Amino acid sequence: MLAFLRKNQVLLSSGFCLLLSLYILTAAARGHLKQDPVGPILLWLMRPLQIAAQAATGWIKEIDQRYATVAGFRTENDRLRKRIQELEVERNKLLEAQATNQHLQQLLEFRSHLPSGSITASIIGNSASSWFQSCLLDKGSADGIRKGMAVVTPLGVVGQVVSTTSRSAKVLLITDANSGVDVLVQRTRARGIVSGSLENVTIMKYVKRSEDIQEGDRLITSGLDGVFPKGLMVGTAVKVRKQSLGLFQYVEVMPAVSSAQIEEVLVVGGEPSQAKN
């Protein structure tokens, strides 16, 4: 018996892991997995590393941006190039400071229009898989963030908190195929659900063929999903097609917020109410 176990230990342990993962999947899908014992520890371990790596990523982006800016002046003489580089470095610093200031002011002003208890958080990590559109925030349940809270910026809706640990929170972006935001067409008040798809496009579903919707129409949150306050910008309709068959129109949406370009977000708490957008 012992010899059999030893001989087939890899096969048996693989089978055990497969069964364990299926058990976890089933429990998580049915909502029976109330507490994940390992996840918070892992996130706790990763958090400082992710913060450091995110800072380095920002640095790389800045270098890349600076290089692109300077690249246009290659043909000019050395003195001018050096001078331009110096000015560019200084300018970037000033612009960064100004942009940060402006951004924080916008956040503060925007926060005053949201339900009380809104929390400012920074994005410290992105999805580790191409299959999911999510990001990690540097604040968690200890800061008052709870599952189901809306994540927004002054530009519009970012996503929804799907899980938290004490010091971090996972956000499912509206561009993820599993997400759904109840929206209204601002011009005609037609309703639909904005969701991501695996084809890397964001679409508005369930828009009846009879509804008037045109390219360029702005989509705002309806507030009916109980997650996002009413009136927040979600995106713009960029492609509208009435298919030959079917009850609904095909509407492709350009999200108002690109997750790649945001650093700070607001996590909206309290009861959803009307936001001034």
Added chain:
Amino acid sequence: MKLSLLFFAVSMLLVLLQTTFLHLLPLGPVVPDLILVLCVYWGLYYPNVAAVLGSFALGYSVDVVSSPILGLNAFAMSLVFLIVYLSSRSIWLHNPLISAIVVFLASLVKGAALVLVWAVFLSMEGLWTGAARYIIMEALVAAFLAPFVFGLLRRGQSYLEQIRVTTE
């Protein structure tokens, strides 16, 4: 022991890379799946119980940081390890091209497993058409990177081996 520590450090580094730096690569929505490459490496060269648990833990880590439902990637990575382990008994050639092919096929297996489990637990419209593009792109990127990752891991191992020999 030192080898286990090396693999642990590499695992942490890969999860960190996949959540941060690899998003800077101009590959559109595809994030290179280096974690899968590591699981394949284990399945080919280190088929033991620790590697099985390592593959499961890596998949679980991906679930914790990005998946909307726990267990998806843990299942896929465990399955990939098992299949690579079973097929490693028939693979006699070990060169960069073979490793790239094995990783390509393993990535296809992982993609198919994800889609199947997804279809069961998270029903979604147009899943298959959207998934096919992802699966192929991910597999191509992983296959392209596999020889480099394998080479780095072998170098790390031989460095540890040298240290062991000199200390003895």
